[in-house]
Amino acid sequence: MLYIDPDECIDCGACEPECPVNAIFTEESLPPAWARYTEVNALWYRDRDAARRLVDELRPDGG
Numbered sequence: 655m656l657y658i659d660p661d662e663c664i665d666c667g668a669c670e671p672e673c674p675v676n677a678i679f680t681e682e683s684l685p686p687a688w689a690r691y692t693e694v695n696a697l698w699y700r701d702r703d704a705a706r707r708l709v710d711e712l713r714p715d716g717g
């Protein structure tokens with residue numbers, strides 16, 4: 655998973671078309687099903703273990 659520091663990102667959009675699996679969205683266009691990944695992304699920069707736990711919780715198979 656690629657993490658983007660929300661405090662460093664300037665919302666230029668340059669990364670969005672470069673993702674080979676179309677997994678990067680602007681915050682405004684993020685599909686509702688992936689909304690909690692905004693939290694995961696920001697959490698990564700504060701507490702990586704907590705971010706890993708949240709990713710595991712969000713996995714379709716429950717981790």
Ligand code: SF4
Nearest residue numbers: 663664666667668669
């Ligand atoms: S939108 Fe993407 S390319 Fe632009 S600053 Fe943010 S992370 Fe970097």
